Amino acid sequence: MSHRSSYQPPYTITPEILNRVAAISEAVGRLTVATSAPQVTPQVGELLAAIQGEMSREALQSVFGLLDAVLCEALAPLEALTP
Numbered sequence: 001m002s003h004r005s006s007y008q009p010p011y012t013i014t015p016e017i018l019n020r021v022a023a024i025s026e027a028v029g030r031l032t033v034a035t036s037a038p039q040v041t042p043q044v045g046e047l048l049a050a051i052q053g054e055m056s057r058e059a060l061q062s063v064f065g066l067l068d069a070v071l072c073e074a075l076a077p078l079e080a081l082t083p
Contacts, residue, residue: 040048
């Protein structure tokens with residue numbers, strides 16, 4: 001292992017090099033996002049929002065239906081006791 005401690009890299013990483021690498025990484029990230037992001041028209045956005053809203057309403061109706069069924073089943077024995 002003594003040869004590792006005597007190793008000298010061919011260059012030194014300076015703050016300037018790190019800043020340039022960071023700038024290049026940011027530019028590549030922006031380019032990737034710009035070229036891969038789908039373009040959504042306002043009409044498609046409105047349609048997606050309507051579908052999401054409808055799905056939410058259906059989910060709530062489903063939950064309310066389940067709650068109603070559970071409550072009816074739970075309250076049935078109590079109704080039998082009521083004169």
